[in-house]
Amino acid sequence: MKSIRIGTRNSALALWQAREVARHLQNNNYLTEIVPIVSSGDKNLNQPLYSLGITGVFTRDLDMALLNDEIDIAVHSLKDVPTQLPQNIEMIAYLERDYPQDILIRKESSRNKEFHELKLATSSLRRRAFWLRNYPATDFSDIRGNIQTRLQKLEDGDFDATILSLAGIKRMKMEIDYEMLPLMICAPSQGVISVAGHTDKPEINEIVRQINHQETQICVEIERNFLSTLEGGCTAPIGAFAEIIGDQIRFKAALCSLDGKNCIAVDENFVYTPTENFGEKFAKVVLENGGKELMAEIKSQI
Numbered sequence: 001m002k003s004i005r006i007g008t009r010n011s012a013l014a015l016w017q018a019r020e021v022a023r024h025l026q027n028n029n030y031l032t033e034i035v036p037i038v039s040s041g042d043k044n045l046n047q048p049l050y051s052l053g054i055t056g057v058f059t060r061d062l063d064m065a066l067l068n069d070e071i072d073i074a075v076h077s078l079k080d081v082p083t084q085l086p087q088n089i090e091m092i093a094y095l096e097r098d099y100p101q102d103i104l105i106r107k108e109s110s111r112n113k114e115f116h117e118l119k120l121a122t123s124s125l126r127r128r129a130f131w132l133r134n135y136p137a138t139d140f141s142d143i144r145g146n147i148q149t150r151l152q153k154l155e156d157g158d159f160d161a162t163i164l165s166l167a168g169i170k171r172m173k174m175e176i177d178y179e180m181l182p183l184m185i186c187a188p189s190q191g192v193i194s195v196a197g198h199t200d201k202p203e204i205n206e207i208v209r210q211i212n213h214q215e216t217q218i219c220v221e222i223e224r225n226f227l228s229t230l231e232g233g234c235t236a237p238i239g240a241f242a243e244i245i246g247d248q249i250r251f252k253a254a255l256c257s258l259d260g261k262n263c264i265a266v267d268e269n270f271v272y273t274p275t276e277n278f279g280e281k282f283a284k285v286v287l288e289n290g291g292k293e294l295m296a297e298i299k300s301q302i
């Protein structure tokens, strides 16, 4: 049998994640090949991207490579994947979630400051809002780029600390001090590596489905159904985290105003049944409790 072509973005984190998927497939005795996908451009798709439902900035190149049959599967950080997938692309497998949390990383010179004194760098509306909810006077700057770039900017920049995903730091094996941030609720599906495929390749998809971690799938589907019911295509400050505890699911989530002053939260324990859309159900509770107005306010501000 031919080897399975695994498409990935070219960053160190993305390559690590693709190798992790390759390792799982190799453990099941399949051959794999990593195909880094570099840039976008028009390629030879003869339809405009929007007409194919292709939107995400992190995922569009891999979507196009899948549709052009340059790769068999695409590996993503699930939190970067839009909830609405393009036509003919489906999510096939989720690896077991390891570290969902956000962490604080300071530079050495700021190690003795209190949380409320820190000047922070993050471009995430969610991280900003949850922090402001607790420390409303905090000063923020924007920071972009991959993990390595952001840590370099932290060293060079005029701010004290940044907030990152623990999963990324662990995967890059960075020896770095960090603090856990229980005040945050993670992004929906943070810390989860997912594998997308083409709907016209049932044989490959069947193989890849064998590496799916079902408990992780249950949790992220709840989180992402919650997100898609709330947002309708905009990036609002929304945290959502589901975990299986014994025979129950604990679901914590919140929609916050950009300044963190108004947060509509849910915290539920329930017994899971596959026929019920719990994410949608809890999002509707949020929408009915002021979330509708809050979403409209956020959309008018960003």
Ligand SMILES: NCc1[nH]cc(CCC(=O)O)c1CC(=O)O
Pocket: 077, 078, 079, 080, 147, 163, 164, 165, 166, 167, 168, 189, 190, 191, 192
């Ligand atoms: N948006 C960037 C991004 N996408 C996935 C990860 C790390 C892996 C993960 O959290 O799933 C990160 C870095 C970060 O948020 O700090």
